[in-house]
Amino acid sequence: MDNGRLLLQAIKSHPRERVPRLIYADWLEENGQPERAQFIRLNTTQEMTTNNTERAVSARQANQIEKKYKSFWCQPGLNPKDVEYRDGMPFLHIEADRFLRDIETILVNHPDIIGVNIINDLLEANLTEQAARSPLLANFNQLAFSGFYRPTDELIGVLVQNPALAQVTHLSFPFPEISDAGAQAIAQCHYLSVLTSLTIMRRRALTPEGFVALSSGIYSDSLEHLSYSMCYLSDNHIRAIAEDGPKLPNLKTLDLSLSWSTRTGLVSIASSTRLPSSTTLEISGINGLRFTGTIEDLRTALASRWRFGGENYRN
Numbered sequence: 001m002d003n004g005r006l007l008l009q010a011i012k013s014h015p016r017e018r019v020p021r022l023i024y025a026d027w028l029e030e031n032g033q034p035e036r037a038q039f040i041r042l043n044t045t046q047e048m049t050t051n052n053t054e055r056a057v058s059a060r061q062a063n064q065i066e067k068k069y070k071s072f073w074c075q076p077g078l079n080p081k082d083v084e085y086r087d088g089m090p091f092l093h094i095e096a097d098r099f100l101r102d103i104e105t106i107l108v109n110h111p112d113i114i115g116v117n118i119i120n121d122l123l124e125a126n127l128t129e130q131a132a133r134s135p136l137l138a139n140f141n142q143l144a145f146s147g148f149y150r151p152t153d154e155l156i157g158v159l160v161q162n163p164a165l166a167q168v169t170h171l172s173f174p175f176p177e178i179s180d181a182g183a184q185a186i187a188q189c190h191y192l193s194v195l196t197s198l199t200i201m202r203r204r205a206l207t208p209e210g211f212v213a214l215s216s217g218i219y220s221d222s223l224e225h226l227s228y229s230m231c232y233l234s235d236n237h238i239r240a241i242a243e244d245g246p247k248l249p250n251l252k253t254l255d256l257s258l259s260w261s262t263r264t265g266l267v268s269i270a271s272s273t274r275l276p277s278s279t280t281l282e283i284s285g286i287n288g289l290r291f292t293g294t295i296e297d298l299r300t301a302l303a304s305r306w307r308f309g310g311e312n313y314r315n
Helices: 003-013 019-030 034-048 052-073 096-109 122-133 135-139 152-159 163-167 180-187 208-214 235-243 263-270 295-303
Strands: 083-086 089-095 115-120 142-147 170-173 197-200 225-227 253-259 280-285 290-294 312-314
Touching: 003 019, 019 034, 034 052, 052 083, 089 096, 096 115, 096 122, 096 135, 115 122, 122 142, 122 152, 135 163, 142 152, 152 180, 180 208, 197 208, 208 235, 235 253, 235 263, 263 280, 263 295, 290 295
Parallel strands: 089 115, 115 142, 142 170, 170 197, 197 225, 225 253, 253 280, 290 312
Antiparallel strands: 083 089, 280 290
16 A cells, blocks of 8 residues: 555544644645645645634635646546535545446545545435445545435435444435434444534434434534534424433534524523533524524523524624
8 A cells, every 4th residue: 555545544544633634735745746735735724723814815725726626636537516625635426326336446546535425316225225335435434325315214224234334423414314213223323433423404303302312322422513404493302402312522513503493492502511612503593593603602692682583693
């Protein structure tokens, strides 16, 4: 294995650490890819700096490099429209049938891909389940299943038995058909012990207990980002998420966008002993309510004269 692949292995083994990416950037520059190296450094700078001006400059420069070189980086075999970059590393959107047919070859040509979104085919649901069984998922830290597969519980039942999940830190199910049983299966999957980010979108069938289960899995101590965006959560759902289950000591962000929340739900979050005060909360309700800030900011806002009817708060 050459040094480049060893460095990529280090990046995938330590996805939250910046140093392996910066060392890989140096290796790329030494091996004739200065633009790719600078792109990774600029993305890393955006993560490291707290200066908004510096972050904006780095983002603009990175976007310019991406626009100029993305088509070249995707050769051979990838459509640039199917690739996005996360922390400077490629993330691939791919249909289930193509994943099964081509992913091994794609990884030979593009070993730096850190994650995949496997797009489900309504007419070929069995292909998605085959993809969920693939040992090649071990090559990725970030994994998503999107599209209109029904029912997702069956897919989850297959997925959670795959040892290849042991390296997955980001798991996402946009627009799923998940029941409480599926939520429990995810929470109890012992292969997901290093999970740091969980996203569930547009799931109205889950009960409050189901949402609590998702945040109470084997990964609860490592969970940093939890998103229930577009799930239309009621105050009862939000109260359960805030109060029930084990503490989430490392939670940095909680996204409850597009909920049915009222002041009652916000009070539950502000009173929570489960969620760290430093957690950044994004919550919006269809009644016009919107709050962005830390839970500590929320407590301050509730103690002030801020009125909730159709007004916004942003720290």
